Amino acid sequence: MGCPPLPGKDVPPYIVAQVVGAVAAGGILYLIASGQPGFNVSAGVASNGFGEHSPGGYSFVAALIAEVVLTMLFLVVILGATDKRAPQGFAPIAIGLCLMLIGLISIPITNTSVNQPEARAWPCSPADGRLSSCGSKALEDNAGPCACGCNGDGFGPRG
Numbered sequence: 001m002g003c004p005p006l007p008g009k010d011v012p013p014y015i016v017a018q019v020v021g022a023v024a025a026g027g028i029l030y031l032i033a034s035g036q037p038g039f040n041v042s043a044g045v046a047s048n049g050f051g052e053h054s055p056g057g058y059s060f061v062a063a064l065i066a067e068v069v070l071t072m073l074f075l076v077v078i079l080g081a082t083d084k085r086a087p088q089g090f091a092p093i094a095i096g097l098c099l100m101l102i103g104l105i106s107i108p109i110t111n112t113s114v115n116q117p118e119a120r121a122w123p124c125s126p127a128d129g130r131l132s133s134c135g136s137k138a139l140e141d142n143a144g145p146c147a148c149g150c151n152g153d154g155f156g157p158r159g
Contacts, residue, residue: 048113056108063110070102071113 033039047053050063058066077098081091106112 048111050110054110058109066106066109067113070106074098074102 030041034041050058050060054063078091078095080086081094103112
């Protein structure tokens with residue numbers, strides 16, 4: 001059930017594309033949300049983060065550990081549930097329950113961002129001046145998949 005291989009030369013462009021996509025998505029979400037009367041970008045809209053942007057005020061290190069570990073575990077569940085050796089038809093149940101559990105664990109820490117494209121959009125929005133959070137989200141959201149990929153074929157060949 002190892003992660004599909006990604007050649008090392010493709011990792012940097014993949015990460016750059018993820019960050020560029022997140023900034024673009026943040027801009028689009030900003031345009032949509034700013035159409036609401038009284039919208040205040042500094043109030044945030046389900047924003048992820050650490051410190052003052054964390055619901056529980058968690059530090060960068062705590063947020064980083066939570067996001068990396070939970071993203072990695074989420075990918076392990078996805079890969080296991082969709083493997084050809086797994087019982088067919090149950091993947092949505094396993095994945096959905098895992099995502100619910102991850103949300104219950106991490107919403108108080110960072111507001112959860114294991115769903116990468118949506119989660120990185122607001123922290124990466126250039127409109128609110130929080131691009132420093134973009135760097136942390138890029139690190140968190142790419143380190144989890146990389147940690148999952150480091151397991152290689154540790155669970156056996158991907159089916």
